[in-house]
Amino acid sequence: MTDQPPTPTPPTGSPDRDPRPAALLAGPLVPLGAIVLVLVGALALREVASIVVPVVVGLFLALVAWPLVGRLERLGIHHSIAVTGAMLVVLVVVLATIGIAALSVAELVLQVPRYEDQLRDQVEALQALLAGFGIVLDPAALIALVEPSEVLAFLRPVASAASSGGLAVLILCSR
Numbered sequence: 001m002t003d004q005p006p007t008p009t010p011p012t013g014s015p016d017r018d019p020r021p022a023a024l025l026a027g028p029l030v031p032l033g034a035i036v037l038v039l040v041g042a043l044a045l046r047e048v049a050s051i052v053v054p055v056v057v058g059l060f061l062a063l064v065a066w067p068l069v070g071r072l073e074r075l076g077i078h079h080s081i082a083v084t085g086a087m088l089v090v091l092v093v094v095l096a097t098i099g100i101a102a103l104s105v106a107e108l109v110l111q112v113p114r115y116e117d118q119l120r121d122q123v124e125a126l127q128a129l130l131a132g133f134g135i136v137l138d139p140a141a142l143i144a145l146v147e148p149s150e151v152l153a154f155l156r157p158v159a160s161a162a163s164s165g166g167l168a169v170l171i172l173c174s175r
Helices: 020-026 030-046 049-074 079-132 139-145 150-173
Strands: none
Touching: 030 049, 049 079
């Protein structure tokens, strides 16, 4: 045992303790600092997106292909051949999905004029129905609500992007 008595701890209200840090934490700087940190994090994530997105896509592809690789290895196929086969299966599924989406959008672009005719017929039927109740509508105002040329102006870039995206995947896969 020691002969020295234990050193007393200063009381909480003593002048040795500085109360200012506690006051700073309770003030408006904490929420402001949190907002700044979130904004800086969002900007940093935006800047590294060119690195993060391919990594995340690669991880997703690995997760999708892993069960197939395991099954092929249990059948006695070498690991590298199993991975190659699984990636080819995933690639075929992705390309088929892109092709189906591109064909669907292209078909929709081709069908818009037919839908335009159906819309005009339905507007005329609505006008006739409302005319029976004594309500007169301006047909140009009704058709202007959904202008077919505006629908086409929206669908053409979508179809172009879908086809160019499919082409980009095809080019990347052929390297």
